[in-house]
Amino acid sequence: MRRILYTGTKNASSWAFRAWLAMRELGIQFEERVVDIRKPQRFENLRRIGEISPSTSVPVLVDGDNIIFDSLAIMEYANEIGGDALLPAEPLARARVRSFLSWQHAGLSGLCPRLSFESAFYPNKREMTSDEHKDTERLFSVWESELKSSGGPYLCGELSLADLVLVPTVIRIYSHSPQLNTWPLTHQWIVKLLARECVEEWVSQARSLPPVILDNY
Ligand SMILES: N[C@@H](CCC(=O)N[C@@H](CS)C(=O)NCC(=O)O)C(=O)O
Incomplete structure (x- = not known):
């Protein structure tokens, strides 16, 4: 078809x-x-x-x-x-992945509208605000504890829709150079996720375009 x-x-x-x-x-x-x-x-x-x-x-x-x-x-x-292939077999594990999916789809922490996806590709980044830092740290601690309990290497164990739905958010945050020392599992997860071939393909095309500058950055 x-x-x-x-x-x-x-x-x-x-x-x-x-x-x-x-x-x-x-x-x-x-x-x-x-x-x-x-x-x-x-x-x-x-x-x-x-x-x-x-x-x-x-x-x-x-x-x-x-x-x-x-x-x-x-x-x-x-x-x-x-x-x-991108949802675990067991019903409770599937529901856990879907919780991350739905959370992101419903807007996550409010960070996304403030720190646009477009801004990840700006040549000169501003500092994150203190609210953005707070939101980011909250997300990092959630991800860190999820990675700890799942055993990784992805958020809920094997690669799942939960990881993929978070890629644009991770890119927004990571491109603004956050401090990740306190969240080593999250750091490893981010690096692994962003190194996936498909992610790299989209991002390299995104980087080749003129930045889309938004007024409220
Ligand atoms: N909930 C929708 C949101 C889609 C969305 O907002 N897409 C943007 C581009 S990334 C768009 O087309 N916006 C135009 C509009 O909403 O008027 C989805 O998940 O597909």
Whole structure:
């Protein structure tokens, strides 16, 4: 069946990144169409996406005659058609992974709107604010204790949707050079996650684009 994944500008589209990453990690074949979501063309391009997608946003997966129009739904669907490789077998372990997925999908800590995905690719980074440091440290301690109890090397043991959904957040934070001495397992996990071939592929394309400078940085 023919599958088309509409993604977004690589240095500006964290939601599309998540869906793309799940599809790629699971080895699912698809044609990618990158929607330029930079202003001013963003509005016309997303209006066109609205002709096929109720949410008028990217990512959108067109699978035959079907439209899957949300990153979380695409990640879950990719996992289902990709042999269930990115969720553990045991129900409670699956629920744990899904808790991380849902937490990120619901906005996580409020850090993401303040520290944009776009800013990860700025040549000159500002210092994180004290609130951003607090949020980051809270996330690091959650991740550290999860890694400790799962035994790693990924958040809930083997690589799962929980790791993939967090990649854009990890990139936002890590690119702003946080202090990680207190969270060695988290540091190792971040380095391992960012070294994955698919992650590197998206990030190197994102780095090759002109930065998308937002006013509120
Ligand atoms: N909840 C949606 C959010 C998607 C989203 O906000 N995508 C951005 C690009 S990364 C977008 O297309 N925004 C346009 C808009 O919402 O008007 C998902 O997870 O797919």
